[in-house]
Amino acid sequence: MLVATPTRFFALFDTAVGCCGIAWGDAGICGVQLPEADAAQTRARMLRRFPRAAQARPDEALLAAIRHICAMLRGEPHEVDGLDLDMRGVPAFHQRVYAVARAIAPGQTLTYGEVAARLGEPGAARAVGQALGRNPFAPVVPCHRVLAAGAKPGGFSASGGIRTKLRLLIIEGAKLGTPGLFD
Secondary structure, three states: OOOOOOOOEEEEEEEOOEEEEEEEEOOEEEEEEOOOOOHHHHHHHHHHHOOOOEEOOOOHHHHHHHHHHHHHHOOOOOOOOOOOEOOOOOOHHHHHHHHHHHOOOOOOOEEHHHHHHHOOOOOOHHHHHHHHHOOOOOOOOOHHHEEEHHHEOOOOOOOOHHHHHHHHHHHOOOOOOOOOOOO
8 A cells, every 4th residue: 555645643433344544644634444354453554554653533624534434334425525635645647546436426336447448548447456456545535436347346455355345335325236246
């Protein structure tokens, strides 16, 4: 995972899918972490991703962001699109991929190839997958909404892999009856 900037703080928070993490600094949110097997493993992952960060209580703006992430992970209305993400250090191509992914509505999906086409680079499906595999902001940048060709789940780098990806899609109400989705 990329670490956009030196991070000052991180916090853990409980969600409907488990203990998540969030890291922030002066320029906004530096990273979001989907749950590991338990809170201790999520904390250890945050410390590996952000080794200079201190665990701290988020301010009101970050608490609001956490509430929106929690709502998202319950399948409820949320406003994660407007969260300030610190993209310093994130390659320009990845930033473009993340912008397309953030525009995918809850319960909807695109394929890696469709994301590449929206970027004006129809041959870049593999590069899109690599960018999403390095997404430091999941689920705020909803990489789980991007599928492989034929509506197959493809890869997912979060703990639990494809099962986690499918769980997030189910929570959002995605139509999973698509032929090939569970193959």
